[in-house]
Amino acid sequence: MFIMIVISASSVALAAEDPLRGDLSKKNEYLNYMDFIFTGVFTVEMILKVNKGVYDSYSSIYMQGWKFPIRIS
Numbered sequence: 001m002f003i004m005i006v007i008s009a010s011s012v013a014l015a016a017e018d019p020l021r022g023d024l025s026k027k028n029e030y031l032n033y034m035d036f037i038f039t040g041v042f043t044v045e046m047i048l049k050v051n052k053g054v055y056d057s058y059s060s061i062y063m064q065g066w067k068f069p070i071r072i073s
Contacts, residue, residue: 003045010038 013034021028 003041006038006041010035013038
């Protein structure tokens with residue numbers, strides 16, 4: 001659930017950026033800082049999932065794939 005909230009917040013932050021003002025506005029500076037935080041959270045998530053797959057071969061992400069909230073049959 002935490003990752004879904006972070007994904008949503010990252011999407012809102014991306015939509016809030018103003019590319020026409022560039023790095024001149026304080027809002028874009030703040031959003032750029034938040035992008036680094038989001039990237040760090042997603043990197044930690046990926047590392048944890050890969051390490052779980054290495055040490056837990058039964059429920060490995062390599063055997064089951066990434067978990068998605070919606071399954072298409």
